[in-house]
Amino acid sequence: MTLEYKKIFQKWALGLAWFYLLLWPLMGITPDGLSFAPSLKVWATVAAGTAFFLFIWILKQQGRLDFFSRPAISLGRSVGKAVGALPNKLLAVAAIAALCLPPLFAGRYVLDVSINVMIYVCLGLGLNIVVGLCGLLDLGYIAFYGVGAYTYALLSINYAVPFWLCLPVAAGMAAIAGCIIGYPTLRMRGDYLAIVTLGFGEIVRLILNNWMELTNGPNGILGINAPGVWWPNWADGFTLEHIWLKKLPYLYYVILGLALFTILAVHRLNYSRIGRAWEAIREDETAAELMGVNTFRLKLLAYAMGAVFGGLAGAFFAARMRFVSPNSFLFIESAMVLSMVVLGGMASIPGIILGTLALIALPEFFRDFEQYRMLAFGGAMTIMMLFRPKGLWPAKRLGQRSEESQ
Amino acid sequence: MTPPPILELRDVRSAYGRIEALKGISLAVNPGEIVTIIGANGAGKSTTLMTICGVVPPTAGEVRYDGEVISGRNPDLLPPRGLCQVPEGRRIFPRLTVEENLNMGAFFRKDQDQIARDMEHAFTLFPVLKERRRQRGGTLSGGEQQMLAIARALMSKPRLLLLDEPSLGLAPLIVKRIFEIVKQINQQDGVTILLVEQNANLALQLATRGYVMETGQVVLEDSAANLLKNPEIRKAYLGE
Structure with a gap:
């Protein structure tokens, strides 16, 4: 892992720490006293989710997802072109029918x-x-x-x-x-x-x-x-x-x-x-x-x-x-x-x-x-x-x- | 006998809150003329134009356009009567396209065919606008925006055009071109022009007559040629 990604992960960790600091007073302080378990659970979910997306993003930056994303993007573009070529009225009628x-x-x-x-x-x-x-x-x-x-x-x-x-x-x-x-x-x-x-x-x-x-x-x-x-x-x-x-x-x-x-x-x-x-x-x-x-x-x-x-x-x-x-x-x-x-x-x-x-x-x-x-x-x-x-x-x-x- | 002035200000005063910006301005513009108002920052030149258009209401005195008192009227009534302003700093509509900007100039007009012809005329005056007709106004360069602002005002078919500092922040070469076009508008289209400028040298070369303003008052009025020769003016405004 290069220095650049290290920086990104540092930022991510800092952000998560800050997030927990904000989250805990909201969830942890209850009439029955202080608790950590529920807030930690939510925090862990968020941490896992963001880590997953960060991982995907880094893979994409490194070009390891090209085998998938390139054809997907070009497919999306050609579909977009094909739809764009249809007359607007037809599209509108189709949309209304679907609705x-x-x-x-x-x-x-x-x-x-x-x-x-x-x-x-x-x-x-x-x-x-x-x-x-x-x-x-x-x-x-x-x-x-x-x-x-x-x-x-x-x-x-x-x-x-x-x-x-x-x-x-x-x-x-x-x-x-x-x-x-x-x-x-x-x-x-x-x-x-x-x-x-x-x-x-x-x-x-x-x-x-x-x-x-x-x-x-x-x-x-x-x-x-x-x-x-x-x-x-x-x-x-x-x-x-x-x-x-x-x-x-x-x-x-x-x-x-x-x-x-x-x-x-x-x-x-x-x-x-x-x-x-x-x-x-x-x-x-x-x-x-x-x-x-x-x-x-x-x-x-x-x-x-x-x-x-x-x-x-x-x-x-x-x-x-x-x-x-x-x-x-x-x-x-x-x-x-x-x-x-x-x-x-x-x-x-x-x-x-x-x-x-x-x-x-x-x-x-x-x-x-x-x-x-x-x-x-x-x-x-x-x-x-x-x-x-x-x-x-x-x-x-x-x-x-x-x-x-x- | 000379024809009556198309625009006449009689002892006009106006104020922003309690600060008086115009302390009794009197001036007249005759049909077909190019008249310029020169003066330093804060002399009240732009306020004069805004007061003529009614954006800043005058506190005393009267503004007459075409023989009728227009002071105290709503600003939007003036363009249909042939009085249009190109405001200071251009103030085009940045997120509308060039074409839409021009159409806004013809907002009150209903004659679609004539509007289309006028737009073609504007494009012959400013060919660069035709190239960029589908571009947003905000993406144009400063000089192009100034051209757009002038073209937009021309779309209202004015008989009297108020121009506020068209040279503001533009390169000398572009300023020269814009002034040439202003002259062309005056001579070929017969539009009377009241030009407010800080660039006194250029303005006086273009204009037939000039007024000099200082701290909300007109201190001098003369033909442009005489003002250019006046030693005090040369010292104060022409940098000699």
């Missing part, structure tokens, strides 16, 4: 998680308009989700308005809320805006929590209707039968539709004239203003458009859970959605979908380590910022385009 399949064979649990993922895809893409495109840091985004959810919940409970009618209403209410929050705050820039939006997110939650007459406060609202459809029935002649889409497979298709709509809408916005103006505002607000962009109106529009998708997701959330309470709209949810956008890659639609999968689906596989989820989150975020600061799948316009043409 329609899971309810046919997957179990409740898988469907439940997929529905969750798709709700967060809507939220992430909505927030992406505000944060990724327009560059406004919004820490209270979940408030719009809450507004959408309560709009449908209240309309359904009090007036039995059907879900499909409520969807645009919920989106509209969220957009109005976005304008109400945006109007006084958008004169601020950067950190100040982040703090104010954080405050507004909490205000919305507190209103939901304390306005007993309207929202039933912390007890929440029970008995919200599921989405319903009129389905043709040929049992005796032709009649239309009203069925409630209470079962998970049906709900899966509803949210799939909503998510696809969101993806399409955000994609169109991204490459529109307005999307370009949003990006110009993100890059340099004063310069955009000097080019004749009404920055205030466009920022307000970004807020409202972002809120629309939050509202849609919220209405679906209420219809799916058939129960809403202020506890679903805590700050941590805003932070989660923001993490998805940042982790996946700002302003990149595939990136955000990937980020959502990483933050919603992956923790499901590691249920056993649930207690340490936040620890893992923090670690993952730090590593991401170090090695892939632009996100898992950076946006094209933000990244590769120039290099491609050279």
